[in-house]
Amino acid sequence: MNLSDANGLEDVPLFDPNLVREVNFKECSGTYNPEISPESPGEGLLMRPLKISDYDRGFMELLKQLTVVGDVSREQFEARFNSMLGCKNGYYTVVIEDTTCGQVIGAATLAVEQKFIHECSSKGRIEDVVVDNKYRGKQLGKLLLDFLTLLSRHVGCYKVSLECKDQVVKFYTNFGYVKEEGQNYMCRRF
Ligand code: 16G
Numbered sequence: 001m002n003l004s005d006a007n008g009l010e011d012v013p014l015f016d017p018n019l020v021r022e023v024n025f026k027e028c029s030g031t032y033n034p035e036i037s038p039e040s041p042g043e044g045l046l047m048r049p050l051k052i053s054d055y056d057r058g059f060m061e062l063l064k065q066l067t068v069v070g071d072v073s074r075e076q077f078e079a080r081f082n083s084m085l086g087c088k089n090g091y092y093t094v095v096i097e098d099t100t101c102g103q104v105i106g107a108a109t110l111a112v113e114q115k116f117i118h119e120c121s122s123k124g125r126i127e128d129v130v131v132d133n134k135y136r137g138k139q140l141g142k143l144l145l146d147f148l149t150l151l152s153r154h155v156g157c158y159k160v161s162l163e164c165k166d167q168v169v170k171f172y173t174n175f176g177y178v179k180e181e182g183q184n185y186m187c188r189r190f
Contacts, residue, residue: 013049014085015092020047020147023154028146029175032139038147042138044100047147050093050107052081057097059104066130090114092151096131096140105132108144110152110160124152124160145175163187 020038041047050059055077063069084091089112096106108129112122126148131140152160163185164172 010053011051012085013051014081015049015089017049019092019151019154020049020094023147023150025147025150027150029149030142030146032142036139036143038143041096041140041143044098045105045140046097046099047094047143048097050081050095052078054095054097054104057102057104059095059107062104062107062130062132063128065133066128089155092148092155093128094144094147096135096144098135103132105135106130106140106144108148110148112152112155112157118158121158122156124148124155124157126152126160126162129162141171142174145172149175 023038025037025039036042038047055074060069060072060077084093092110092112094108094110095104097103098105109127111125111127113125114120114122126145129141129144131138131144149160162172162177169179
């Protein structure tokens, strides 16, 4: 038994699970056919906040479909999760679980950065959106994006941004994301 089991922390949600139903999904940018929502993402599927036990439901393997993940031990994962949990209202990682096999098959994160500008407002950033290859075509990427975009406004962000590869620019424009005139995304890698 590890420390988290002993403390019963395995299933502590990263953010308030009520937010999944509190966000007014009727305000989302598009239509769904068939109709799905954060509360009903599809048969056998459940949308909810990340928890530590998702390490054992393939969460890290799923992220490997997006980019380099490397070897992350359970202890490292727990430490990072707890650090995010400690940044109150800072990290909203939402997952979609296939409850028929107990695997995490979709995930995305809203990171909320506190600001002094805009009357001490916050800026949201949507990160690490990934849906398992085997679950493509079920509108789940769209569902994750719509949910986190609405959530960013719900938690008080004055804007929300994301960065993405060329081939998915068109996908994100469907959600109202635009390349802003005169603004450039710049990056330095280490
Ligand atoms: C994509 C992701 C970004 C992620 C990056 C990883 C979305 C919307 N964008 O751009 O969040 O951090 O890939 O790529 O999910 P990297 O490992 O090359 O930084």
